[in-house]
Amino acid sequence: MTATTHTEIYRKLKGQLEPSRFAALHLWRARMMVAFKRKLPLLLLFVPPWISGIVFSFVVYSKFTLEQGMGSPIPGTTGGPAGSMVGVLAGQLIQVHDQIVIFTYVSRVFALLAIAWFGAGLVCEDQRAGAHLLYFSRPLSRFDYFLGHFLTIFTFGAIVTIGPVLLIGLVAVFSSPDYAFLTEKWDVLLGSVGYAALNVTVLSMIALGISSLASRKSYALAGVFAFVLGSDSLGAMFAGTQGESDWSMLGVLMNLRRLADWMMNANQSRFEWNPWYSVAILGGLAALGGLLVARRLRRLEVVA
Amino acid sequence: MSEPVIAITDLVKRYRTVRALDGLSLELPGGPVGLLGPNGAGKTTLIKLLLGLIEPDEGSARILGLDPSNRTDQIELRRRVGYMPESDCLLPGMNAVEMVSTLGRITGLSPADAMTRAHESLDYVGLDDQRYRPMSDYSTGMKQRVKLAQALAHDPPLLLLDEPTNGLDPKGRRHMLDLVHDLGHAQQKHVILCSHQLPDVERTCEHVVVLNRGRVIESGSIAELTSSDEHVVRVRVGGDESSFERALTQAGFSCTRTGPGALRIAAKIDDADSLFELAAQSGAWLEGVEDVRSSLEDVFLRLLRESQGEAR
Structure with a gap:
């Protein structure tokens, strides 16, 4: 072949191929790079949860600092000034605990929005663009492919849930006298982060499952909202008409709330069913999502 | 005589009741080989097998010395094969450089090598500044060239090119055939060219394999077959x-x-x-x-x- 420019010459690879152990991470990195190209969705989906996180953090901070000495002891606390201070601190800790629980309720919606937007198109758009032909002709297993996509959605979900929760928790820890929040309420911190991770995992699996059924992103997006919000509306409707709160178990977000109450020892839980039912329901949904993805990937790999 | 690049013996692959490959036996030497056959002849199944995507039901195969029925070898096989699919394919949201380097990374190139190879491969196929444009705006010719570039990113010894001239205008077709010829001859790659365009095969390949109903009906050098x-x-x-x-x-x-x-x-x-x-x-x-x-x-x-x- 005659080169038309000095560049049109075939060059041999000078380096060498390494064992591709982290193929899923390369896929994750590439998908993140693509997502970060479009700034408007990032702005719309990331800014509100972080603003909420900052507002909640400020409230938490104010509970510990601005209200020092102004708060009244919790009822039944006795023992003079020292007892009064202990009582004030105990009240503050409870109030901060409640703030974190309220934030986790709010964060379910942020997580749903972010996961639906960034996750709904992953599998179906790959299939539409023929990307699976390129991926599966590489040393990329179906599990690597799934893991790469799951990590992508999980990251976005984590940015809007785990991140702000950690911020609020850290503010609570550092604002409380002698790190009292860490020593007294460490289980709340652990529960809130664990719940955020669970929330993101369940919604990510649902989004991936629906994405693997849809032919384009818009359908998958509508499917995710329809499934999650539809199940909640149905649960709320039955609970309202039957006068039995257990019907709320039909809703994905309601089950997530039940788990939030359970994992963070929330004081005023609206739902009273056994939380293990919610674990089973959400676990089943996540497993179903995984099965749908596995089935689709098997077909995509063989069609490739 | 050197070991054949592809050696297949009595290979059978069934899809439920259909025998896509029906006792296929084949030995291919190195160099450029054309793979011909009508629809349903078993070409796609053979390509899947060569890529390590499927395992045969019966028979044995060695491709570049690897056994495609072994899971470890299947993955290794994909590192040694460059595949240019027939249909349009791109990684959503990426430009050509990002796509080729990402696929290079997945194949096992280091970050620096992946980026260098992305540019070298795109240079080779003649994609200039357009490599930074979103691929959704590309013409068919540009997409074909990027598909070839990604197949070359990891410098594989075996290339599977599925209809590389599909949808190209005469100038683009000539350019693509020049590249394929160069790869098969000057660069000494083993090229398997699937094409319905028989003149393309005649121009770029030395050997040809004709499949029908999952069997090889002819295999030999083009010079011998056409004499x-x-x-x-x-x-x-x-x-x-x-x-x-x-x-x-x-x-x-x-x-x-x-x-x-x-x-x-x-x-x-x-x-x-x-x-x-x-x-x-x-x-x-x-x-x-x-x-x-x-x-x-x-x-x-x-x-x-x-x-x-x-x-x-």
Whole structure:
């Protein structure tokens, strides 16, 4: 072949191929790079949860600092000034605990929005663009492919849930006298982060499952909202008409709330069913999502 | 003789009741090979097998010394094969550089090598500044070139090119064929070219494999397959044509005039010396002697007819 420019010459690879152990991470990195190209969705989906996180953090901070000495002891606390201070601190800790629980309720919606937007198109758009032909002709297993996509959605979900929760928790820890929040309420911190991770995992699996059924992103997006919000509306409707709160178990977000109450020892839980039912329901949904993805990937790999 | 690049013995692959590969046996040497066959002949299944995407039900195969029925070898195989799919494919939201480097990373290139190879491969296929544009805006020709570039990113020894000239204009097609020819000859890659464009195969490949109903119906060098059994040569004559024709008839050669100064003579190309002598004796001279060959298309159609006749 005659080169038309000095560049049109075939060059041999000078380096060498390494064992591709982290193929899923390369896929994750590439998908993140693509997502970060479009700034408007990032702005719309990331800014509100972080603003909420900052507002909640400020409230938490104010509970510990601005209200020092102004708060009244919790009822039944006795023992003079020292007892009064202990009582004030105990009240503050409870109030901060409640703030974190309220934030986790709010964060379910942020997580749903972010996961639906960034996750709904992953599998179906790959299939539409023929990307699976390129991926599966590489040393990329179906599990690597799934893991790469799951990590992508999980990251976005984590940015809007785990991140702000950690911020609020850290503010609570550092604002409380002698790190009292860490020593007294460490289980709340652990529960809130664990719940955020669970929330993101369940919604990510649902989004991936629906994405693997849809032919384009818009359908998958509508499917995710329809499934999650539809199940909640149905649960709320039955609970309202039957006068039995257990019907709320039909809703994905309601089950997530039940788990939030359970994992963070929330004081005023609206739902009273056994939380293990919610674990089973959400676990089943996540497993179903995984099965749908596995089935689709098997077909995509063989069609490739 | 060196070990064959692909050695397949009695390979069977079933999809429920359909036998996509039906006792396929094949040994392919290195270099550029054309893979021909009508729809449903088993080409796609063979490609999947070569990529390590499926395991055979029966029989054995060695591709570049690897066994595609072994999971470890399947993954290794994909590192040694560059695949250019037939249909449009891109990684959503990426430009050409990002796509080729990402696929290079997944294949096992280091970050620096992946980026270098992305640019080198895109240079090679002739994609200039457009490599930074979103691929959704690319023309068919540009997409084809990027597909070839990604197949070359990890510098694999074996290339599977599925209809690389699909949808290209004549200029783009010529360019693509030049690249394929260069890869198969100057770069000494083992190229398997799947194409319905028989002239493309004829131009770029030395060997051809014809599949039908999951079996190999012919395999051999294009030169052998297209050589005519009738042994006819075409000559261009200058000088006294009529006396050359008479001399040919007297010497026992049958000939026909096909135009001014052009004759078809029933003779082997090895008889060229005799023809030159006869021309000189009859006051004529030969400006050219060439073997008349069947086109690959003629051979392909004949083989299919024969194969279908046997099946009946």
